[in-house]
Amino acid sequence: MQPAELDRIFSALADPTRRAILHRLARGEATVNALVAPSGLRQPTVSKHLKILEEAGLVSRGRAAQTRPVRLEPAPLKAAAQWLGDYEAFWNASYDRLEAYLKGEEA
Amino acid sequence: MQPAELDRIFSALADPTRRAILHRLARGEATVNALVAPSGLRQPTVSKHLKILEEAGLVSRGRAAQTRPVRLEPAPLKAAAQWLGDYEAFWNASYDRLEAYLKGEEA
DNA sequence: TAATTATATAGCCTTTTAGCTATATAGATG
């Protein structure tokens, strides 16, 4: 995992519109228009958000007639969760795992 | 958790310099200068990053002589991990937990 | 093939971000 990858993932997740899109997609894939409707934003604006999500690997696009269904791709979410997981020891007050991680990292 | 809070947290985590600072702080608190040294950045630049981390709640500041030691605050990391955790079902191919979450959310 | 529908792209504007230099402030020490 290059840092730039986490940059894009966390940066994509930093926007509430994009998190809302992901939340909606958790219920199943959706067309662009289906995502525009509840957003209060214009279609091109949503398309821009989708591009950012796609570049972060968080969604992928299909093709169905003249529609481009969007679906959630969990891998980057997992990557982000794993990054955060390295700090889990901190909020669990059990430092063993973190220490092990840091020790391995010092190479 | 207001959305703005997650905005600030994810946005703070989107920068590699800031993630590196958190990584360093996982080994224990550090002065500003100790964080500047390996960063390749100027001191005011690092202070700015620290302000962003602080506003996201990810670090807190102490006072020791003319030094302002920085320490890691895990709560926002936990909050971010919990948000991601709602999607865990997706990468675990076990949708039960996610469905339960979404059902609860529809209110 | 013309018209309609769904989506993407171009281009504009304003705000934010990330870096910098210069300078101010707070506390320690000669």
Added chain:
DNA sequence: CATCTATATAGCTAAAAGGCTATATAATTA
């Protein structure tokens, strides 16, 4: 009290982000 050390703040610049309108493209349908 003068100075030095650590850190913060002000203010600048360039680039990126996030919104918009107008328009282009792709696929469907009359």
